[in-house]
Amino acid sequence: MRLLVPAAVLLAVAGCSGGGGGTPPAPSPDAAGIGAAVEAGLLARDDVAAVDFRYKDTATDPASSTVDVTAKPGADPRAIHEEAVRLVWQSALQPLNSIGVNVVDPRDPVRGLSEVVDLLDPADTAPLEERYGPRPG
Template identity: 35%
Template sequence: MRQAAPRPVRRIIVAIVAVLTVVATSSGCNVNDSPEEREDSNAVAAQIQETLAQRPEVVEVKVTYQNNISASAVAGVTITVKAGSDMEPVIEEAVRLLWLSTLHPLGVIRIGANEVEAKQRGIDRTINPTGADKAALEQKYGPRPPE
């Protein structure tokens, strides 16, 4: 029969696990968490958002970039277009702008597009720029800018 570890040993183990958890959480596990990098990323996302907002079919657009413990290297775009508009050109432009941006790392691109006052769900797309979709993106838009 196996005996439980003595209380002092268990306390030490619990303390070590707690310290490692705090360190991993506060360091972001090697993700972009410096204020300067966050500011730069937010500025790039804002510029992409502004560019997309200038399209005549776009009613509303929100571009975000997160690189933290809960969302590692994720760019998100939510687009609302005028009723009857073709969403594909806007989606393609969003993907192109993100791909060619200086957002690094870029692990996932999530796009949601819908028409104003739509009664049904629009388009939801997830793109993997470092895996399955990388070759197609490189072929279509060229290489990503260096970090």
């Protein structure tokens, strides 16, 4: 007896096999601890009032980190953004495909900044590697 399996089923099963191009980095043993360190690093700044770090690795939001920062009035959102990106970039957080940073000045929301760094895009990663060195891995 022959079993006919639709091609879509075969592709779905093959996609779950774990094979692929290269070995993915080992998952972070303590994403919560890494997030707490990123939050502490930002809270040590005089121009930061509050920080919320989140990490997701789901099918709809793979290997993404988000850092929401409430700046103190008059702070430079670009400087805070760059520090948040540096802290996440230099962390041992694995896997990591993107770093989203949102900086809000509650007294002047227009001065805020919201950007995502796509770590799968060499145009985004090359300047970070040049400035901070390669990611730990």
